Amino acid sequence: MASISTPFDPQAPAAEKRRLLLIMGPPTLALLLFFMLPLGVMALYTFQSGTLGGGMTWSLDTYRRFWQDSALHRLLWRSALVSLQTSLWCIVLAYPIAYYLVFRAGERRMTLLTLIIIPAWTSYLLRILAWKLILGTEGLLNTFLLWVGWIERPSPILLFSQTAVIVTLVYVWVPFVALPIFAALERMDKRLLEAAADLGSPPWHSFLRITLPLSLPGVVAGFLSVFIPTLGEYVTPLLVGGVNGIMYGNLIQDQFVRALNWPLGSLMSLVMLLALLPMFLLFRRSDEVLQP
């Protein structure tokens, strides 16, 4: 490792340094300005208390309030469970899709892959609203169940529940889990499976011992790419969640927009960010352990 020149290697020729600076400078600056700086401003807000428009003062009251307010902790925990369920369902649904695309789809592979991605081109909001129409009292699902005769009157419980939130989120995120698993499976050396078969390994055994372990980095990447954004989700619970689907992100939004308590909103956001840190460590660790 020591022999590879790093961007700031003092022995690198000046011209190369300049080139690197030219390439790395703008994105670094953008990250500092538009990501690190706002994060710092947000962190500073947490050391104030009060509301926008009501006057703010420097104090640790916001920390005290957050520490004592068990309602906020419960909500964060519930949101984590919703995100966890969503991520796991996404993997269960996306794995067979990716597996089929890599091993069975043959020439149709790219066409099918495109078809999976196309819905993601439409507005996120529109896709969630579509689920509102599907799950509603006079929605598609209720109408169908009535027609089949499984229910006698429209079930009002489909919409405005935690299940509705999870169903909608799973629908939205499945393609984003299928892609990393697809990539991991495709990278796999298929000759390993042939060798296993030659040595008498039955297909399910080969899957468990070869395919599954080799695809785990993709599974972990997929898991995190769902878990992290859905933990702070607020649009989906707002539209299809009702009172039982309320998530931590809804309360953050409520603090910023309605209650105008920016200090508490900032602190809640930072706590969520900190809660996600172990996830990043898990990701790095899994990359080291699972990478062939």
Place this chain on the structure above:
Amino acid sequence: MKHIPHTLQHMLWLIAIALLPACGSTAQLPPSPEPTTPAAAQPTTLSIYNYDNYINPAILENFSQQFGIEVIYNVYKSSVDEAIPEVITGEVGQYDLIVVSDYIIATLRRNKMLSPLNKQTIPNIANLDPLFLNTIYDPGNRYCLPYQWGMLGIGYNIAQTGRELNSWADLFDPAFAGRVALYAEPRITFGVVLLMLGYSPNTTDQGQFNQAKEWLIQHADQIAIYSTDDGQDLLLAGEVDLVIEWNGDMLQLLEENPDLRFVAPREGTLLITDYMCIPHNAPDQPAAEKFINYLLEPEVGAALSNYLRYATPNQASLPFVNEADRNNPAIYPPAEIRAKLFSIADLGQTFNAFIEAAWAEVMAAHQTQE
């Protein structure tokens, strides 16, 4: 590496600048410079910031023609609450006239966001009903004048409830479990429960508020959603059967579905008055005052109320208001309800913080164990 301290210095400056509005919340933006060109030569424009669909478009057209002022009508993205940070921080374009709900005026005034009205240019103030003048929100009407008023009530689908409703307690009838939309605004939802429990919605008794909080937590299964000012749409779509809504929002729907009803409950209800105010940095205050005075003309005020079906605060307009509306108790309530209309009072920062904490508890409590 030696450049870093320099960069750091710059960053600290940037942070300091970014924090300015937070630290000095009373700091004011400098007044916008007066236009240097003579107004007569320039076509003037009037920029209004208001709720979506909260104007009779014909009024804007007639005003434009009569005064030669072009009107730009901007709307709040979702609710007026979202507009407060925008107005306070001056993030969005400058408006000449904003229409805001009464409870917001305290915040705007505290932050010196409003410009005093030049009342000599608004003689039509004389047309207004004294009930809506000199209120707790703006003593002496230094900054604002009433636009429309409305009251909260229960909107419901009688085909689903099977009976007429007349009490806030009906929202918590077990027969309607899971079919009720309350309001995602603590002062409104707590206010309704406080009224039901026999208290004032403006109580500063923590015990009474805690009772309301416990009531909401215990009746969690009753509530489908805390709606964000779209309860009437949920009712029309059949997602819920009972909603807390403003009469104006509901009345527009009653014609679409004959099963829908609106009632102002017998315990009394919340009154909301929307006001016209001029932001401190309005580019053209005289144009805004011209518009306010125009809107307070008897027939113009009636044209607004006849279109929106909210009640007019303009006494002189009443004879021009459609007779059916004038006699509709859901718009102009009978004396016994009118005596029990409560404005939402500003209860102060400390008590607001208490309410917010109670509200967070209510929000987190509604989680069914699956």
